[in-house]
Amino acid sequence: xxxxxxxxxxxxxxxxxxxxxxxxxxxxxxxxxxxxxxxxxxxxxxxxxxxxxxxxxxxxxxxxxxxxxxxxxxxxxxxxxxxxxxxxxxxxxxxxxxxxxxxxxxxxxxxx
Numbered sequence: 716x717x718x719x720x721x722x723x724x725x726x727x728x729x730x731x732x733x734x735x736x737x738x739x740x741x742x743x744x745x746x747x748x749x750x751x752x753x754x755x756x757x758x759x760x761x762x763x764x765x766x767x768x769x770x771x772x773x774x775x776x777x778x779x780x781x782x783x784x785x786x787x788x789x790x791x792x793x794x795x796x797x798x799x800x801x802x803x804x805x806x807x808x809x810x811x812x813x814x815x816x817x818x819x820x821x822x823x824x825x826x827x
Contacts, residue, residue, distance in 0.1 A: 724748045727767035747775055750796040759795035760802070769798065776802040 725748045747770045756765050759778070769775050776799050781787030 721745075721748055721752055724751070724767040724770075728771035744770060747777065747796055750777065750794060751775075754796060758798050758801055760797045763798070765796060765798070770796075774799050778802055 725745055728744050728748055748767070751765045751767075751770065754765070757763065758765055765775065776797050777794050778797050779787045779789075780793050780795060783789065787793050
């Protein structure tokens with residue numbers, strides 16, 4: 716993972732944070748930028764691009780692949796970054812353990 720790229724994206728996310736309603740602190744912004752970098756800057760749910768400005772303006776959510784309520788750990792490998800509009804609502808199943816990213820489109824009515 717290139718820290719130069721992360722630092723550039725972090726600066727853009729921080730710039731987008733100014734004037735937004737989100738309460739992300741610098742450590743949370745960095746975690747989200749690192750997740751986006753790890754995912755190739757693609758939403759883990761809809762597979763559309765994530766932007767630094769999405770992160771800074773509060774338009775992303777961190778989701779757990781194996782939900783915490785189902786015993787999923789609060790570990791980095793169990794986290795993925797989604798557009799806020801893609802995150803399942805409370806009570807909806809979002810357990811995608813063992814499901815390839817290309818198989819997730821069915822959650823939004825698309826095809827894999």
